[in-house]
Amino acid sequence: MSRTIVITSGKGGVGKSSMTINIGYALADKGAKVCLIDADFGLKNLDVMMGLENRVIYDLKDVIANKCSLKQILVKDKRMDSLFLLPACKSLAFDNLNLDYMSKMIEQLKEDFDYILIDSPAGVEKGFQYASGLAQEAIIVVTLDVVSLRDADRVVGLLLKQGITQLHMLVNKYSEEDIIKKRSLDLKEAYDILSIPLIGIVYDDHIMIEANNKGMPVYMNKNDNITGCFQRIVKRLEGMEVPFQKKKRKPLLERIFR
């Protein structure tokens, strides 16, 4: 059965778009058919971060205007055959969108895809309500700071009110050093605030920023620690028990000369 999951957060900039793309990659790498929906209407994110911006010909407003079919706006990824993007469109405001129409569109997509991942815009306003209104599950992305977690707690409340009960916490920008030096909260403290199961952690790493800027998702760095984070998240999403794994340290010389 197809799963529709919204990737959301309270605070902005915690990594929703980065997580959406790389979880999509990890799922597609396991053979699933995946559709990513960029629900950050008004801004464009995922197409740029995936290096697909030149391949976007049509967008949602063309479907609404009957200029093309739903299938025609889907952009196939350059590297993964079973990964597709439904791009956002700059000129479409939420007022032009009808939730019933969008829900029907999702139902149509479910016939072709195993997973539909919806990248929610920041905040808890209309964009968030739209994105979460279309999903049955949510991944709430947090960082280990009090503001991110408190804002996420408010989002959990709103999601529960919308009837979304399958909630997962994903801790992004995880730094063992920050935890040890008490510069950030730890996972237990995060759990105490949110009380929803942890689906995984993604290390704080500059290669994520570089990858996003190059339009080459970090997951493609197959040997890196971060790729393993996404593989474990996907396994847990599919119900497997996967132990927490510490980041593998680079050999001393590599660390010195980085």
Ligand SMILES: Nc1ncnc2c1ncn2[C@@H]1O[C@H](COP(=O)(O)OP(=O)(O)OP(=O)(O)O)[C@@H](O)[C@H]1O
């Ligand atoms: N694990 C990570 N380590 C280091 N930097 C990261 C990590 N994850 C994301 N980033 C960086 O953090 C910034 C914000 O990421 P991203 O755009 O994915 O967040 P977002 O939650 O979608 O933001 P917005 O709320 O604006 O939509 C980007 O510069 C991204 O490269």
Ligand SMILES: [Mg+2]
């Ligand atoms: Mg984003």
